Amino acid sequence: MKERILATADRLFYLQGIRAIGVDTVAAEIGISKRTLYNHFPSKDALIAAYLERRFVRPPPSAPDASAKTAVTQILSTFDSLERRFASPDFRGCPFVNAVAEVGSTDRTVKKIAKAFKESRRVWFRERLEQLGVVDAEALATQLVLLVDGSIAQDLVRDDPAMARAAKEAAKVLLRNAGVDVGGGAATVKGKRAPQ
Secondary structure, three states: OHHHHHHHHHHHHHHHOOOOOOHHHHHHHHOOOHHHHHHHOOOHHHHHHHHHHHHOOOOOOOOOOOOHHHHHHHHHHHHHHHHHHHOOOOOOOOHHHHHHHHHOOOOHHHHHHHHHHHHHHHHHHHHHHHHOOOOOHHHHHHHHHHHHHHHHHHHHHHOOOHHHHHHHHHHHHHHHHOOEOOOOOOOEEOOEEOOO
16 A cells, blocks of 8 residues: 555656645555555654655676776766656656756755655766776766756756757767767777776
């Protein structure tokens, strides 16, 4: 029952908005009483937190023996994945940003989960950049995350999946400026083969 409640809340919160959906709507959608819902989640805030935790899928850690080319491919394929998601008719942006925007920054639990999610993505980029031997992997990881979030915002406003492609091209520029070869062959940093 708990999973049914979460799956229903996930769909309704993401597609219609957290503020627009009350626990009575979630309960009615499943065909249960609000009391039954409250037996599993004592408040709407607890249900919102569980919804976000359910969506928080941590990216896989990089293998220590992963090649530099694989790291470049992984970074750039992030934008290919975004383009596919943007093309979906039910894409409504980042659920974590949406939750902070709707619930407000005063809800510390929502903001904490959203911040942890965003940080996990930045760290994922940083680890791949470190594999490539990028000198300031920390700063470049932040810039790549900004490209991801910016492309999401642009897609929502323009309804144009090509925004992910534009972000990918900008990512290539940033990577090249950091000395990473993003073209064919093995990835290199500043003219040397990147560490493997």
